[in-house]
Amino acid sequence: MRIVLVSPRNPLNIGAAARAMSNFGFRNLRVVNPYEVAFREARSAVRAQHILDQAQNFENLAEAISDCALVVGTTAAVRRDLHVPLNRLEAAGAMIRKQLQSTPVALLFGSEKFGLSNEDMSHCHWLLRIPAREEHGSMNLGQAVAICLYELRRDESAAEKGFQPAKSVTGEDLERITGVLLELLERSGYVQERTSKSAELKLRRLVRRLGLPASDAETWLGMLRQVLWKVKQGVTAL
């Protein structure tokens, strides 16, 4: 994968692109005709200096993509007169990953101010668009690079794997907690003896709605018992 920045103006953005590349494990950065030649000193390339050091500088786009069998341009445009097929990033990611199995692919980003020119785009097999709002599609260069690289590293199967819900507490533990809590509430005067039976049912349902994780049951039981002990002690002291 070659990340190609065409006529970038701000070295900080080149550094930010390098940092995102390091974050997501990409190495090959190419810079075409940068406005600031001293981009290798960009401080924004935090822990990605090796990528800036190895970045290749080209005078024109054709040279920068000469070894690539697929050239994909990025654009903020939604207009239809691009003369080149346009994909949303979600679809583009899979297409690029597939092509990468057999040949190098270039992903092109235009200058901060103007994006890719029509001439730049004529080198592209197709274009991709990050699904930003149509009213404000123009993104920061470093952020656009980061989002594209994230999509390339994205693992759809991981989307299904949320963390396992915590193991639920057993009925026995729930009943012990309910029992201690009921005694505590009776002794505190929250529950009156004559309504005690319906209070117990309400309490049992309340406790079950908590979604208490099994691993926390002992802690809650311990806290409640300690408070109950304190309440009992106070009553004795009177």
Next chain:
Amino acid sequence: MRIVLVSPRNPLNIGAAARAMSNFGFRNLRVVNPYEVAFREARSAVRAQHILDQAQNFENLAEAISDCALVVGTTAAVRRDLHVPLNRLEAAGAMIRKQLQSTPVALLFGSEKFGLSNEDMSHCHWLLRIPAREEHGSMNLGQAVAICLYELRRDESAAEKGFQPAKSVTGEDLERITGVLLELLERSGYVQERTSKSAELKLRRLVRRLGLPASDAETWLGMLRQVLWKVKQGVTAL
């Protein structure tokens, strides 16, 4: 959705977060205890000044998330002693979107240098991690915000919808192109008359492997005919 930046140091990153929010159609930015109070002037908030203007400033995290029923923290850590469940961003996106249908959700980003503190994390129901390399998981703040918001706006169904492959050229047009090309090659001396039959078969297969889009057939035919005319003219002139 509330985007909450906890103790951010660099106003440029706050502006970059605002820009990404505007790109992806989010509005509610909250800043807790920023290092630089004058963050509303950040020039990096290109076309997102309205978000910085409306950003709320809080002195502590508890106030900033008081109206949120789900609080999600971001972390670069992969270590297991976080005491809070950890999800990859791919899974987190769907979980957040689901919760947003009924209640406000806060997404927390820590400071550039230290990330979220253990105390910040104790306010979180769970954490998410952007799937960067374990060896270099620490991302630029503005880029991390942009990637999370992209995931929230991502449309998996769009991943299936690559552009339609161009309508293929008809057999009739292919045969016309093959015919003109063959005549051109014969007249140019590329094809000898005695091998002409096998050349025709080769040429027919070559032309069919081009994957010529139907809309380009007339253009190619026109170009070839013009060249053929020129070649014929030259021969006549001799």
